[in-house]
Amino acid sequence: MHVRTLCLGALALGDASGYEIKKLFEDGVFSHFSEASFGSIYPALTKLTDDGLLTCQAHSQEGRPDKKVYSLTDLGRAAFQEALSQPIQADKYRSDFLFCLIFANQMPTLRVSEILDNKLKELKEEHNRIEAEGIVPNTPSSDLVKEFGAHVTLSMIEFLEENRLRIEALGCETGACLSTPCEAVG
Amino acid sequence: MHVRTLCLGALALGDASGYEIKKLFEDGVFSHFSEASFGSIYPALTKLTDDGLLTCQAHSQEGRPDKKVYSLTDLGRAAFQEALSQPIQADKYRSDFLFCLIFANQMPTLRVSEILDNKLKELKEEHNRIEAEGIVPNTPSSDLVKEFGAHVTLSMIEFLEENRLRIEALGCETGACLSTPCEAVG
DNA sequence: AACTTCATGTAACGAGTTACATGATTAT
DNA sequence: ATAATCATGTAACTCGTTACATGAAGTT
Numbered sequence: 419m420h421v422r423t424l425c426l427g428a429l430a431l432g433d434a435s436g437y438e439i440k441k442l443f444e445d446g447v448f449s450h451f452s453e454a455s456f457g458s459i460y461p462a463l464t465k466l467t468d469d470g471l472l473t474c475q476a477h478s479q480e481g482r483p484d485k486k487v488y489s490l491t492d493l494g495r496a497a498f499q500e501a502l503s504q505p506i507q508a509d510k511y512r513s514d515f516l517f518c519l520i521f522a523n524q525m526p527t528l529r530v531s532e533i534l535d536n537k538l539k540e541l542k543e544e545h546n547r548i549e550a551e552g553i554v555p556n557t558p559s560s561d562l563v564k565e566f567g568a569h570v571t572l573s574m575i576e577f578l579e580e581n582r583l584r585i586e587a588l589g590c591e592t593g594a595c596l597s598t599p600c601e602a603v604g
Numbered sequence: 605m606h607v608r609t610l611c612l613g614a615l616a617l618g619d620a621s622g623y624e625i626k627k628l629f630e631d632g633v634f635s636h637f638s639e640a641s642f643g644s645i646y647p648a649l650t651k652l653t654d655d656g657l658l659t660c661q662a663h664s665q666e667g668r669p670d671k672k673v674y675s676l677t678d679l680g681r682a683a684f685q686e687a688l689s690q691p692i693q694a695d696k697y698r699s700d701f702l703f704c705l706i707f708a709n710q711m712p713t714l715r716v717s718e719i720l721d722n723k724l725k726e727l728k729e730e731h732n733r734i735e736a737e738g739i740v741p742n743t744p745s746s747d748l749v750k751e752f753g754a755h756v757t758l759s760m761i762e763f764l765e766e767n768r769l770r771i772e773a774l775g776c777e778t779g780a781c782l783s784t785p786c787e788a789v790g
Numbered sequence: 791a792a793c794t795t796c797a798t799g800t801a802a803c804g805a806g807t808t809a810c811a812t813g814a815t816t817a818t
Numbered sequence: 819a820t821a822a823t824c825a826t827g828t829a830a831c832t833c834g835t836t837a838c839a840t841g842a843a844g845t846t
Contacts, residue, residue, distance in 0.1 A: 427707065431706075447706060448703065450697070450702075451697055451698060502704055502707055502711055502715075503715065506704055506722065508726055509700070510697070510699075511636070511695070511697050512638060512696040513637035513638070513696075514692045514693045515692055516636075517610070517613060518688055518692055519749055520613070520633060520746060521613065521688055521743075522744075522745045524616070529689065536692065540694055540695075557706060557709065558708075558709055559706055560706060562774070563705055565763075565767075566702065566764075567702075569759065570763070573756060573759035577751075577752055577756070585745075585748060588744055588745045588748070
């Protein structure tokens, strides 16, 4: 999904500035399953406005650049509906953690524990963040999406905690595998 | 994680050609949490060989291009160990499904059912693929990574099935929301 | 003092995907 | 016949990130 569509979606939740949209992707509803940076949001907003999908109102402020608040036009709303009716791309899950875990037998046990702990910490933080989030106004499904996220992160945490010993047992003795794989030793 | 590192990892499981490495990312162990295309694998392999991290043996075949089988050198093995000891990037989960679900109230109920069914089908197929996979030789942790994947996909399937009615109830009446958001109606 | 938040915008750069080029073999 | 599998490689292109430019106000 292009940043342009993501912006359209953000604005379908209510008028907002580029800065505020960024926050939605950083801390808000969207942060758990999508991403966008300033460098892509601002040009997208400009393009969308040029194409007539958005209107822009500049609110002048003291000591700061004008706050440019964008709103969907009817054309923009229609374009977003159109995007919503399009086939949906399969989800993408990229995990360097799992990739590395495949090679646990080539790592010192201490390192395995370390990455496990880091992962658990990350997962718990995300779980807490999801639970702490308020539901989004005018968006009854934000509640459901929240529950989904909480359910899945919890399920990961449970698995990793239940299998902690098994995972740590995969590592090899310290020093023995720093430059040669265990399978090639002896 | 760069394609170069991913290739190093693939070769740490055993010698392979570019084509075979691609398969690991398409159907194999890595397919559930990483990705790489021919257009990135082949150049990476060439670069890695130039840098002395890999050696390459060409096996001539009839009616086909030489099969170039790559192996890790000691330098390559060390480079991979080094990569493994580096801080691990946080996982990325990108879901157009969840993004769209946030706007379920702006979709006809039929459309909501459709995307739910598609998602469930996708999830079940992935779950079956994980269960059907054999463990990777010399890689005791592949079993664990398999279990993790099976556990998580199952947990998603369960949530979506248990909440099917609630999710479908989010949609709006057919026709009423094709070009205007429900919240703006009435 | 130093850092974070608010606020917008651009340009260079990175990294990978898509599509093309080529072509025999095997399965449906 | 038609499609999939095997097999490698390149070039154009897409898309987005990172870093920079600018700067006031508030917080630690």
